[in-house]
Every structure is written in structure tokens, then in C-alpha cells.
Amino acid sequence: xxxxxxxxxxxxHKTAKVLDAARxxxxxxxxVINNARGEGVxxxxxxxxxxxxxxxxVLLFVVESHRAKSILNTISKVAAFDEExxxxxxxxxxxxxxxxxxxxxxxxxxxxxxxx
Numbered sequence: 001x002x003x004x005x006x007x008x009x010x011x012x013h014k015t016a017k018v019l020d021a022a023r024x025x026x027x028x029x030x031x032v033i034n035n036a037r038g039e040g041v042x043x044x045x046x047x048x049x050x051x052x053x054x055x056x057x058v059l060l061f062v063v064e065s066h067r068a069k070s071i072l073n074t075i076s077k078v079a080a081f082d083e084e085x086x087x088x089x090x091x092x093x094x095x096x097x098x099x100x101x102x103x104x105x106x107x108x109x110x111x112x113x114x115x116x
Contacts, residue, residue, distance in 0.1 A: 004068035006061040008090035025074040026067040033058040
């Protein structure tokens with residue numbers, strides 16, 4: 001089975017909503033790395049001249065290749081990446097090999113059998 005990795009940098013207040021949407025789109029789980037910091041093309045500033053950066057989470061999804069694009073599009077829509085400047089970014093990467101995903105494949109196979 002082929003896999004892809006989605007790496008999403010999401011405002012921390014949107015993390016739960018993005019995780020729920022990704023699961024509904026076919027993701028079987030994610031790794032969340034809290035308290036990341038990012039900087040876009042232009043820095044956000046307060047009236048004191050201090051930089052104002054919101055906390056972000058890094059979400060890592062290893063997903064089946066045939067589900068990857070749909071999950072990526074769902075994440076983008078829910079997180080409003082294209083509508084709100086500085087709201088985050090997501091990238092899709094090829095996974096050459098993956099270990100530790102056998103239980104996910106079995107769970108998916110079992111779910112398909114039950115649903116059929």
C-alpha cells in the first residue's frame with residue numbers, strides 16, 4: 001500500500017476542527033506538535049511595534065495515497081488557508097516507506113467489511 005504525508009501548520013484555535021474534518025475525509029489519525037511559531041511574508045505588528053505571532057500547531061498525517069488529495073483539500077478549506085492571510089499552510093509529501101501502520105490498514109479493512 002502506498003502512503004503520503006500531509007504536514008499542516010494550523011492556528012492552534014483551529015486544530016480540533018481541522019482534525020475532525022480530516023478524520024471525516026478519511027484520515028485515520030494524526031500527530032500534533034504544539035506551540036510552533038511561524039512567520040509569513042510580512043510580520044504582524046501591534047501598535048507598540050512588537051511582533052504579534054499567534055501560536056500554531058503542526059499536524060502530521062500519514063494517509064493512503066488515494067485519499068491524500070481529498071484530505072488535503074478538506075484541511076485547506078476548514079483552516080481557510082486561501083481565504084485568510086497567515087492562517088497556515090499544508091504540504092503533501094510522498095512517503096517512500098512506512099512502518100507501524102499495519103494496525104491502521106487492518107482497521108480500515110475491518111471497517112470496510114462491516115460497512116459492506
